Amino acid sequence: MSINTPALERKSRNLIVTGGAGFIGANFVHHWCGKYPGDRVVVLDALTYAGNRATIAPLEGKANLRFVHGDICDRPLIDGLLKEENIDLIVHFAAESHVDRSILGPGAFVQTNVVGTFTLLEAFRQHWNEKGQPDSFLFHHVSTDEVYGSLGPEDPAFTETTPYQPNSPYSASKAGSDHLVRAYYHTYGMPTLMTNCSNNYGPYHFPEKLIPLMCINILLGKPLPVYGDGQNVRDWLYVGDHCSAIDAVIHGSKPGETYNVGGNNEVKNIDLVHKLCELMDELAPNLPVRPSKQLITFVKDRPGHDRRYAIDATKLKTDLGWTPAQTVETGLRQTVEWYLANQDWWKPLLSAEYQDYYQKVYATC
Ligand code: NAD
Ligand code: TYD
Numbered sequence: 001m002s003i004n005t006p007a008l009e010r011k012s013r014n015l016i017v018t019g020g021a022g023f024i025g026a027n028f029v030h031h032w033c034g035k036y037p038g039d040r041v042v043v044l045d046a047l048t049y050a051g052n053r054a055t056i057a058p059l060e061g062k063a064n065l066r067f068v069h070g071d072i073c074d075r076p077l078i079d080g081l082l083k084e085e086n087i088d089l090i091v092h093f094a095a096e097s098h099v100d101r102s103i104l105g106p107g108a109f110v111q112t113n114v115v116g117t118f119t120l121l122e123a124f125r126q127h128w129n130e131k132g133q134p135d136s137f138l139f140h141h142v143s144t145d146e147v148y149g150s151l152g153p154e155d156p157a158f159t160e161t162t163p164y165q166p167n168s169p170y171s172a173s174k175a176g177s178d179h180l181v182r183a184y185y186h187t188y189g190m191p192t193l194m195t196n197c198s199n200n201y202g203p204y205h206f207p208e209k210l211i212p213l214m215c216i217n218i219l220l221g222k223p224l225p226v227y228g229d230g231q232n233v234r235d236w237l238y239v240g241d242h243c244s245a246i247d248a249v250i251h252g253s254k255p256g257e258t259y260n261v262g263g264n265n266e267v268k269n270i271d272l273v274h275k276l277c278e279l280m281d282e283l284a285p286n287l288p289v290r291p292s293k294q295l296i297t298f299v300k301d302r303p304g305h306d307r308r309y310a311i312d313a314t315k316l317k318t319d320l321g322w323t324p325a326q327t328v329e330t331g332l333r334q335t336v337e338w339y340l341a342n343q344d345w346w347k348p349l350l351s352a353e354y355q356d357y358y359q360k361v362y363a364t365c
Contacts, residue, residue: 010251011136012038014087018072018120019094021045023205024142024239026055028091031243033059040064042085044078045094046071046112049353054345055204072116075123082127090124091140091246092117095177098208099146099170100361103303106169113173114180117141121184128190140250141181141194145235145260146171148196150306157235157310160196160258167304182258191255195246198262198311202239202331203338207349208357210234211332214273215339216346218280218295221288225362228301230270233308237263238331241324245316252320259319262311265328270296275328279336299362 017032019025020043033041045051047069059065066085070077072094081087094116096102096109121139128137148158149165164179166172178194185192201211214224245261253259267275277293289295316322326334339346 010036012036012040013089014040014042014085015089015091016042016044016081016085016087018044018090018092019051021047021051021053021056021067022093022097023050023209024200024242025093026052026204027202027239028093028243028246029056029059029065031240031247033062033065035247037064040066040085042066042068042081042087044068044070044072044081048096050097050206052204052349073111073119075119078120078123079126082123087127088134088136089138089140089250090120091142091250092120093142095174097170098206099168100208100302101357102168102170102173104360106173109169109173110176113170114176117177118180121180121190125184125188125190133189135191135255137191138250138255139181139184139190139192140246141177141192142246143178143194143196144171144174145196145198145262145309145311146306147175147178148309151308151310153308155308155310157262157312158196158260159312160260160315167306185256193249193253193255194258195249195261196258196311197242197245197260198235198237198309200237200239200242202335203342204345205239205335207346207354210269210272211276211335212339212346214276215280215336216350218277218287218289218292219284219339219343222295223297224273224277224292224295225297225299226270226273227299227305230268230273230298231307232269232305233266233310234269234272235262235310236265236267236272236328236331237261237324238326238334241326244325245322248316248320248322259316260311260313261316262313263324263326263328264311264313266308266310267328275332276336279333283336284340
């Protein structure tokens, strides 16, 4: 089915979205429930510091959405859900996702990203076997471009055949999960798909990540910590475009494939922070410090900081016709507007735990 097939022609699905209370997972749940209202969506989320049930609360009243507070490492729980809900699709977002936290404490990353993914794969394999190995079943694994390592300024962008060279405990644990997913397709023939996406931004992004952190610190008049020389490059993609890409892959790809997802929006960190300052100066009425670029503070670099990521998404465009709807200009403006209009969403997240984390990462900078 191509991405343009009307939703009416498709067979409805029963899916588990792991990590559906996190940033991208919740955006995906909103996307999917809006587009495929006939599907049964089970959100499975452990509600770690990064999970926020409020993000999907407006959908919880609907009969076809069920929220389950649980861990992807809990095999009996997953076995029960697969049976009870007659699941035919897992869209797997749940992960520990922040590089700086992986430097402070890598154990949770190995547990959730590797052991958790393995647990889901094993449970889904058993379920798929018990149902007679239907071709229509699918395990979609959401991964990152960080598994490919770091590029030099002139290197070509990552393709699906770029060798893995992860450099942080986060990317190494994601690489481990990617390899397991690949092995389940090649060894057992279990239908799997994988997407490796570049840096996302947009609504519901937890304050520790670069873009929300800068937006919030500008609003609070706090320093804007730029690691190292600020010349590191990331390839930014609006989160709604990531969701539409996963949708396109689930509906259009044959099993066993992997797709890179990116927006062709390479930006140096320091340029991105300047853009955010300009947008805030334009859109926010009562900033404590204006112009906000005065708050920019260069701090000690992140250990092992990858210099550049860039995605070549040609395969996704050629095979499935997917292209992003937002440019970095339109997406950043929408994002800044969202953080200004939704202070009730992010203010409670600046908790004591968050302040403690902030101290640990930035106190030594
Ligand atoms: P996030 O940290 O915002 O959310 C992760 C979610 O997973 C949270 O709701 C958390 O409660 C849940 N979770 C964590 N451990 C769990 C466990 N053991 N059991 C069940 N739930 C658990 O992450 P995100 O930014 O939304 O990323 C989602 C996925 O996309 C991750 O797999 C990440 O590697 C991948 N990804 C992220 C980006 C990005 O820029 N954020 C880019 C490419 C790929
Ligand atoms: P981040 O949002 O943590 O994503 P990732 O490390 O997964 O790419 O960081 C994006 C870039 O911004 C990365 O090069 C690190 C940099 N950065 C800062 O300069 N200062 C900060 O306070 C943070 C959180 C990130």
